[in-house]
Amino acid sequence: MALAQTANLAATVADSQGHPLADAVVVATPVDGHYHLDEHPQQAIVDQIDKEFVPPVVAVAAGTPVTFPNHDNVRHHVYSFSPAKRFELPLYQGVPAKPIVFDTPGVVVLGCNIHDWMVGYVYVSESPYFSKTGKDGKARLTNLPPGAYVVRVWHPQLAGTEEATRKSIEVTRGRGAEVTWTLDVKPEVRVRRAPMPERGTRY
Amino acid sequence: MACVLGMLAGIAPVSAEALIDAAVNWTYDDNLTRASSHSDIRADNAFSASGALRWFHALTEYDSATLGGFAGGQAYARYHGLDVAWIGADVAYRHKEGLGYTAPWLLIAATAAYHRYDDELRTGARYGARAELGKRFDERFDAHVAAFYDWRFAPHGESLVPGIPGDVFDLKGGGVEIGAAYAATEQLAISGRFASRRGDVVSTTSQGYAIFQASNAIAADPTFGDELYAYRLRGTTNVFSLLASWAISDHASLSVGYSEERTSVAQGLDYRSHIASVTFQYQH
Numbered sequence: 001m002a003l004a005q006t007a008n009l010a011a012t013v014a015d016s017q018g019h020p021l022a023d024a025v026v027v028a029t030p031v032d033g034h035y036h037l038d039e040h041p042q043q044a045i046v047d048q049i050d051k052e053f054v055p056p057v058v059a060v061a062a063g064t065p066v067t068f069p070n071h072d073n074v075r076h077h078v079y080s081f082s083p084a085k086r087f088e089l090p091l092y093q094g095v096p097a098k099p100i101v102f103d104t105p106g107v108v109v110l111g112c113n114i115h116d117w118m119v120g121y122v123y124v125s126e127s128p129y130f131s132k133t134g135k136d137g138k139a140r141l142t143n144l145p146p147g148a149y150v151v152r153v154w155h156p157q158l159a160g161t162e163e164a165t166r167k168s169i170e171v172t173r174g175r176g177a178e179v180t181w182t183l184d185v186k187p188e189v190r191v192r193r194a195p196m197p198e199r200g201t202r203y
Numbered sequence: 204m205a206c207v208l209g210m211l212a213g214i215a216p217v218s219a220e221a222l223i224d225a226a227v228n229w230t231y232d233d234n235l236t237r238a239s240s241h242s243d244i245r246a247d248n249a250f251s252a253s254g255a256l257r258w259f260h261a262l263t264e265y266d267s268a269t270l271g272g273f274a275g276g277q278a279y280a281r282y283h284g285l286d287v288a289w290i291g292a293d294v295a296y297r298h299k300e301g302l303g304y305t306a307p308w309l310l311i312a313a314t315a316a317y318h319r320y321d322d323e324l325r326t327g328a329r330y331g332a333r334a335e336l337g338k339r340f341d342e343r344f345d346a347h348v349a350a351f352y353d354w355r356f357a358p359h360g361e362s363l364v365p366g367i368p369g370d371v372f373d374l375k376g377g378g379v380e381i382g383a384a385y386a387a388t389e390q391l392a393i394s395g396r397f398a399s400r401r402g403d404v405v406s407t408t409s410q411g412y413a414i415f416q417a418s419n420a421i422a423a424d425p426t427f428g429d430e431l432y433a434y435r436l437r438g439t440t441n442v443f444s445l446l447a448s449w450a451i452s453d454h455a456s457l458s459v460g461y462s463e464e465r466t467s468v469a470q471g472l473d474y475r476s477h478i479a480s481v482t483f484q485y486q487h
Contacts, residue, residue, distance in 0.1 A: 189389070194450030195456050196394065
């Protein structure tokens with residue numbers, strides 16, 4: 001479909017206090033079910049820098065290969081137990097020889113077996129129309145064919161279900177569409193990285 | 204441990220992760236003398252600073268070892284005989300039984316250090332060994348059980364009584380510990396610990412028949428004045444500890460701790476001590 005016949009969707013995501021929510025993934029699915037995933041999607045990257053996954057959230061279309069380069073000077077052991085993709089990259093430095101292909105839609109939680117506090121997310125979208133919010137809580141989905149869509153949003157700290165965020169919108173040629181969410185979010189909980197003193201005793 | 208050192212030697216340097224640890228601490232102890240009689244109890248507070256440089260090696264997907272050195276010093280406000288500087292080394296081997304942060308772990312650790320006090324009576328080497336089994340149940344909560352043993356060699360102290368040695372700070376003992384930590388929020392973590400140790404303890408008190416009978420070493424303890432003597436006793440110490448730690452960043456924390464030590468010894472010479480502390484710790 002020619003780009004001139006497409007439109008954009010502007011999404012804004014905030015928490016219940018009105019603060020912009022970064023790293024929220026917005027997905028638009030055509031109601032008529034007509035869409036095609038790219039047969040050769042661009043490779044995505046989840047880096048490891050200072051013993052953290054960078055970026056902490058990556059959104060990809062189903063079938064996308066993702067590489068996990070390790071830019072730390074220590075080895076990492078990346079794994080996932082998530083039903084959408086179970087895998088393990090045993091201890092390595094540098095760039096693994098083969099990317100991991102994420103072919104099942106869903107949320108894949110990443111961990112490192114050496115550094116327990118490391119957590120990252122790969123959001124695998126069944127639709128080619130998705131985007132991730134920036135620090136301003138805004139995301140822009142581009143090149144949507146005009147028509148009816150169901151849109152939804154996911155965030156690592158989302159208190160409810162992703163399904164509960166579903167909204168129906170109409171994307172029209174030239175005008176596009178706008179959608180806004182105010183989400184209840186849970187406090188971020190991950191294994192503590194900060195040090196704690198080991199308390200000794202004197203006898 | 205020799206096995207661990209052997210594995211360490213076979214690891215390429217690039218796989219080692221340097222860990223820097225620095226801490227400053229304030230401690231108040233309401234019974235430094237570990238005495239049972241009120242008239243013998245001395246309290247004081249101290250500042251300490253310490254640092255450590257360690258190398259963490261991921262040996263396999265499930266095994267890691269840490270090897271390093273540490274040093275520090277502590278100065279008391281009143282009882283300068285307790286002022287101490289130390290230097291030491293430690294090694295730890297950790298095995299995770301599986302993948303993920305909820306996998307149980309086994310930790311075996313050993314430490315060796317030399318402590319030089321202003322008062323030579325306490326100066327000497329210390330060694331410790333520890334085996335720990337632990338498990339993280341979710342992102343917030345973990346718990347462990349451990350067994351430990353400690354040796355302290357301080358061959359000083361003149362014999363005051365013929366046939367009774369004066370090396371009161373030559374000590375050894377061992378025990379068990381259970382502990383747990385809970386991350387109440389992203390910043391605040393609370394931990395609790397109970398340890399029970401059976402072994403040598405030192406109580407500094409005025410002369411008395413009961414403590415003389417219960418002791419197996421006696422020495423003058425000039426740190427606390429001419430009227431008090433240090434007695435080595437055999438006892439059981441139960442330690443209850445609580446710690447609240449506020450994460451300032453991923454690398455720094457400020458912690459407030461409290462512990463109560465209850466020691467039971469023969470002849471009814473039981474004593475208690477309460478210790479409060481504030482620690483700023485930086486790790487990178």
